[in-house]
Amino acid sequence: MEGRAGVQNRASQVSSKSCGLKKKDKFRIIKRLKSQYPIRELCFVACVSRSGFYKFLKATDKESDGDHALVQCMRAIQTETSLTYGYRRMKIAIEAQLHYPVNHKRIARLQKANDLQAVIRRKRFNYPKSSFVIEGAKPNILNRNFIAEKPNQKWVTDITYLQSGSQRLYMSALLDLYNNELVAYRISSDFGIAFVLETIKDAFAHRLTENLLIHSDQGGHYMSLAYSNLLSEKRAIQSMSRRGNCWDNAVMExxxxxxxxxxxxRIKPKTREELEEKIRKYVDFYNKERIQTKLKMAPVAYRSHFSQTA
Known part of the structure; x- marks a missing residue:
């Protein structure tokens, strides 16, 4: 059996490793070596108390149990949201479920360690040039003031492309800056003006507005005479980003x-039908369930809260 001197010589690894380390770091080294050497000798060499080490063990075991519960909760949330929550939204969702505060750094660490991080976004596509009767650009009335005091006060709009198999489709959408709720959208295989105008008409069909500001970029659709006339007909105020400045319409982007x-x-839809069905479900999820970091709740829930307290 190994004598005290031999144990101390071998346990001197702790001393060399722990030189200049904090007490918790020394405890971690002792924890790693305690199956090989007596805890008494390891603590002696590291110049820490056994009682302190046992308190550390108890705390880390408790933290480990807590981490396991958090990871299970995260896994359920990411399954429901298709791995779309980063640590900020995850913090809000977890605290809403567990009813106690959790440090965001702990959440980020556990997400990384357990492969529960959100999917990284991709870059934007450059669109084909449009050919419409152009009226011209409008002033940037919004001027990056993305805060609205009530629903239907400020809307932002834009167009994006969607790939469905070998087919390229386009999506026009309107977002309410009050609660980031998607007000209306249209999908088209034609890059013409019609689907943009229909998006506007859909939005006004189920929303009551007064002195509404609608902001867009300087795309051809939004500088067209047809678009300008429609907004005038709806008594909406038109605002536009500065040329080539995507930050002026950052919320829509x-x-x-x-x-x-x-x-x-993620799903890489093969047909237009599949894409449209998935987007319909996503929009429903986005408006009714997906937590907005700024609001601490989903858009529809936030709007409902406003109507009850107004």
């Missing part, structure tokens, strides 16, 4: 980025 990373790039 952000929605399309989420749509593609959380849905399109």
């Amino acid at each position: 952000n929605f399309f980025s989420h749509l593609k990373s959380e849905l399109i790039h």
Whole structure:
């Protein structure tokens, strides 16, 4: 059997490894070596108390149990949301379920360690040039003031492309800046003006508005005479981003980025029918269930809360 001197010589690994380390780091080394050497000798060499080490063990075991519960909760949330939550939304969702605060760094660490991180977004596509009767650009009235005090005060709109098998489709959408709710959208295989105008008409068909501001970029659809006339007919105020400045319409860009990373790039739809059905479900999920970091709840729930407290 190994004598005390031999144990101390071998346990001196702790001393050399722990030189300049914090007490918790020394405890971690002792924990790693405790199956090989007596805890008494390891603590002696590391110049820490056994009682302190046992308190550390108890705390880490408790944390390990807590981590396991958090990971199970994360896994369920990411399954429901198709791996779309980063650590910020995950923190909100977990705290809503477990009813106690959780550090965001702990959530990020556990997501990384357990392969539960959100899917990374992809870059945007350059669109074909449009040929419409152009009226011209409008002033940037929105001016990056993305905060709305009530529903249907400020809407933003844009167009994105969607790949379905070998077919390229286009999506026009309108978003309410009050709660980031998708108000209306249309999908088309034709890049013409019609599907953009229909998106506007769909939105006004089920929303009551007054002095509504609608902001877009300087795409041909939005500078067209037909679009300008329609907004005038609906008594809406038209606003446009500065030329080539995507940040002026960042909220709409952000929605399309989420749509593609959380849905399109993952399912890779083979047909238009499949794509439209998946988008319909995603929009329903986005509006009614998906937590908005800024709001701490889903858009429809936030709007409902407003109507009850107004």
